[in-house]
Amino acid sequence: ETGVTQTPRHLVMGMTNKKSLKCEQHLGHNAMYWYKQSAKKPLELMFVYSLEERVENNSVPSRFSPECPNSSHLFLHLHTLQPEDSALYLCASSQIGLLRSGELFFGEGSRLTVL
């Protein structure tokens, strides 16, 4: 496996379900991100894990819960979602440092549909 892999690629869930999205990066990076991409909107940062610190967008509802057990793995736990949460959820990684540009490298995304 190379790059950033996300599973599942597609997920359909009811509003009362609990599910998780998984992301794994094989690039040796030290930061991982969750972004949300909705139709006709720019990518929106949800969470960042960098050097064991978590940064979050305060506008993200508590029904989204991230987990980062190590620098290579990232999860997004979903519970009691709303139909407006249907979107493409993108995981990314980057190498953060004083001399590094920190480009984001994205996975293929998990397309979530909430019924």
Added chain:
Amino acid sequence: EDQVTQSPEALRLQEGESSSLNCSYTVSGLRGLFWYRQDPGKGPEFLFTLYSAGEEKEKERLKATLTKKESFLHITAPKPEDSATYLCAVRDNYGQNFVFGPGTRLSVLP
């Protein structure tokens, strides 16, 4: 607050018809400006990083340039396989977020 806008929203070109996409930004201390290509249903693919005004980078038919307020992505003699959405993003010196623009959807017709 960092902001990124892109124009046009959509662009249709004939194969071989060169053009430019615009990315305008406001940022408190630019750490980097990034261009990405995104195909439908896929994650964005990294193209270029630009760090300072006057810098240029090229890759095949694409050339990215940077001024203090804008970046341009020039597409020379495009082919249908260049059809995609092109995203611009900035990162400032103070945070860990990348602020993205809404993208330009490019269609190149054969």
